[in-house]
Amino acid sequence: MTHSFNRAADAPDLPDTTFRFIVHCIAGFRGWFLFMLALETGQAVSNILIPYAIGQIIDGVTQANGGSVPPIERLSLPLMIFAALNIAEILFSRASGACLIMVGPRLRQRTTQKLYAYLQHHSVRYFSERFAGALAHRITETAMSLNHTVWAVLFDFWPIGVVFTVSVTLLFKTHTSLGWFVAAWVLVYVGVSFWLAERCRPYAQAYAETRSLVNGKIVDSVTNILNVKLFARLRHEREYLNRFLETEVNAGRRTFWYMERVRWFQFISAATLKVGTIYLALRLWGQGLIDVGDFSMSAGLALLIIGDARNLSRRFLEFFEYVGNVSNGVRTIVKPHDIVDAPNAQxxxxxxxxxxxxxxxxxxxxxxxxxxxxxxxxxxxxxxxxxxxxxxxxxxxxxxxxxxxxxxxxxxxxxxxxxxxxxxxxxxxxGGLIPQDPSLFHRSLRDNIRYGRLDADDAEIIAAARMAHAHEFIEGLKDGYDSLVGERGIKLSGGQRQRIAIARVMLKDPPILILDEATSSLDSITEKAIQDSLDQxxxxxxxxxxxxxxxxxxxxxxxxxxxxxxxxxxxxxxxxxxxxxxxxxxxxxxxxxxxxxxxxxxxxxxxxxxxxxxxxxxxxxxxxx
Missing domain, CATH: 3.40.50.300 (P-loop containing nucleotide triphosphate hydrolases)
Known part of the structure; x- marks a missing residue:
């Protein structure tokens, strides 16, 4: 964070770099995350040790032939280990899931709260240069992507790392050649998967941007559907949209073809690990260097590694996308505030x-x-x-x-x-401002008027509405003062919106009053009546x-x-x-x-x-x- 970063005193102290922003947001949940890391470690270890337990059971079966001890007694310990590992996997994974339920929504809520609180302190100039919908979308997307970033580390990369580490350790204990083979495969697979995800990221980003562009064009056309109909431009709009849809198709195909190459690599790598591990284990068994249980464990570990590693490139790609979304949010919202209160402002x-x-x-x-x-x-x-x-x-x-x-x-x-x-x-x-084109909240008429003074009672709200000559039309609505006004007050006419805005300021009753064409949307008779109220x-x-x-x-x-x-x-x-x-x-x-x-x-x-x-x-x- 630079020392010259201009920040409102009441704004959250949000870092302006991606990594520090993520660390800042999760700092309040440090204990939870450490506990989930321990649970995910236990779950991954339990899962990867199951082939080991199966190998011990197979060894017990082969050694039990012709023995005087009943097979079930000889196999009691391996069976108990096998059952305990399965139970442990269930308990660890569901405990981790319960923690996720406790932490996930709260983390997203607090991230959203902090971003919104920071956004509030930006200047009018900042908001005039950006779309309100885009800023709202950026907040929710950043909060969601931060969650996904953390979950990718906790529930994807960390367990896979544990699986790879324990598997290679077990195979080294079985035979060093098996350990070196799988270790080399893991290093090459992870490295290439990361490299492929990096190469694919520009394609995926271009595809996402194209989808957003197409979505914007659809919203623009639907918003202006009245103009489309009035000018008989239905066919024109379809053709106009199709040009952008074609661009989306081309961007999608480039991305999917690259992902198809990634899948070729994944399938070939998986086949290499399976065939190579079984071939090497067979040779070692044939030479008497490992027993049947070790052979079975090696094959089982290879299959588990493949199951966890198969989608690693996709997980890397999603991870980069999540981090990119967080970075965009930080870059858009966590900017220096243009106008801040002076130190010790009174x-x-x-x-x-x-x-x-x-x-x-x-x-x-x-x-x-x-x-x-x-x-x-x-x-x-x-x-x-x-x-x-x-x-x-x-x-x-x-x-x-x-x-x-x-x-x-x-x-x-x-x-x-x-x-x-x-x-x-x-x-x-x-100060009170009555603008020429007032904007209302998508809330009830009562809430919109009460916004001028939150502790006002219903009688005061009605009195302000009467002074603004809004009471008459409000009473004529089905739900009266509880009627919702729609986004920005779209359900009301321009004159009705202006009267609600006037009532709101009348209720506020500030010592300095500013009117910006406050009665421009009213007819002359209503204007004269409201002008008398304004004079009062x-x-x-x-x-x-x-x-x-x-x-x-x-x-x-x-x-x-x-x-x-x-x-x-x-x-x-x-x-x-x-x-x-x-x-x-x-x-x-x-x-x-x-x-x-x-x-x-x-x-x-x-x-x-x-x-x-x-x-x-x-x-x-x-x-x-």
Whole structure:
């Protein structure tokens, strides 16, 4: 771990290398794993000693012919050993299985918990650059693959190592030539299996990536099935998918042909061990160097070794795949956190709600500044509207207040406290955001509204829903407030989602309120009713309203007009209209109550009206949002 690794204080201390990550995750189960290693050792030894016990029984049978002692008495000890080994194999293997049941789900749970807890502390920028579904899949796949990696070592490689070691030891005791032959076979077989698995890994990875690509194409097509039908593109989509399916077929064949070569090696090696061991044992028996029991044990050991070793290449390949999945998860999730609380950061307590930008410099890309020395003060309890073309800096302004991003220079202060010196949780507790496109949890409507304040009772939830004019449609649903809203609230209309989001923030009742086109999805009648509720909610709060519909901010105390990262005008609605500047031009060119998005969109409106756009509006600059 590098010393410069930036990590949130509340985040789990996860290593950023694969091996250390695996060791970290299993450290809490060290005793269990040592116990399972002992059990697997006992199970493997019991299994591999069974041919030895059978050899002793055969020796006893051959020596019993013509003797005065009854055969059953002469064979009592070998039979007891044989029975004890079988019982021991059952007990050791089932005890190990019971431990697996106790440890396996818990190990996966804790790995998932740690990865998710670490992921939570990444910045908004991190999540905006990645698919949410891919991150969720990466967490579950990493946790599952870590389990499989550990189980491969415990239940595959370790027992096979024990089997090989005990078998070679027994054969050396029987005759050194048998021991050397099987030892040489084991070394060559393991080495070649590992080498073949390494050679096959790129094929297997390419096949897995192709399968993921095909799966993504199917999901994309199914998600957009309405467009497919509306444009009558059923055949086109089938043909489009078939091109990727053909790629998957080719990748699959390359992998399977290579695996077929691996199987040829396995079968030839197995035949070599069987024939070679029996031939050598026959010669030694014929020369009187081993007895019948030793011959039988040698043949039995050869068969057991083959049974355990036959799929070793496949196990190596699966092991590499599991480790690769863990490595991908670590590389994707265990990255430095962009924004972390400062050492000894204190909770923010908003008493007045004064917001100040002091010489703020900020850019998403180094050297390309959105704000370069921005200074502005929003007084306590002031209701401020933000207007401007898309890309003028409005969303960046809001994102910096919420500390979604860090400025490269200057300070942002709330009630005189630099927000970089307070905890992010406390900052977000003091602010409420109603976004233009709200996202809901796939939970009940009650749970979604209560998210604003978890200790709220049902009466408070209903009161907030009434203020947001959501109570009426909720009551009309079959399950009322217990109705599930679907993924991201898909079961609700855009206006209904927005009303639930408004109710959630009304229940939270924060001292700083930010509205980003909070009523854009509502009809004019509902908007007017909710606007009255919002005005009531605003009270003495500090309020920031981002608007493309200027009528929604005309009644506010103050309006900041943004253009290319600068505040070009500042005043109330009447003052700005009287100045006949930038805001006046925006007001006069509204189409259906909404601003044009860009200068290019604004020009036709102005030309049709015969207006002259201010020079600042004709200039072209890089987007700021």
């Amino acid at each position: 909770p923010l307590h908003v008493t007045r709600g004064r917001i100040e930008f002091r010489d703020v410099r900020f850019g998403y890309t180094p050297g390309q500044w959105v704000f370069d020395g921005l200074n502005v003060v929003i007084q306590p309890g002031q209701r401020v509207g933000l207007v401007g073309f898309s890309g003028s800096g409005k969303s960046s302004f809001v994102g910096l207040i919420l500390r979604y991003y860090e400025p490269q220079g200057g300070q942002i202060l709330i009630d005189g406290t630099d927000i970089a010196r307070v905890t992010q949780d406390s900052l977000h507790e003091q 909610l605003m009270g003495k709060k500090t309020v920031i309203v981002v608007a493309h519909r200027l009528s929604t901010i005309a009644h506010l105390d103050r309006i900041l007009v943004f253009d290319q990262g600068r505040i070009v005008e500042d005043g109330n609605h009447a003052e700005l209209l009287a100045a006949k500047g930038f805001y006046y031009t925006l007001w006069t060119m509204q189409a259906g109550g909404f601003l044009p998005d860009t200068r290019a969109d604004a020009r036709p409106y102005a030309e049709r009206r015969g207006d002259n756009l201010p020079e600042a509006m004709l200039a072209h600059g890089s987007p700021a949002e």
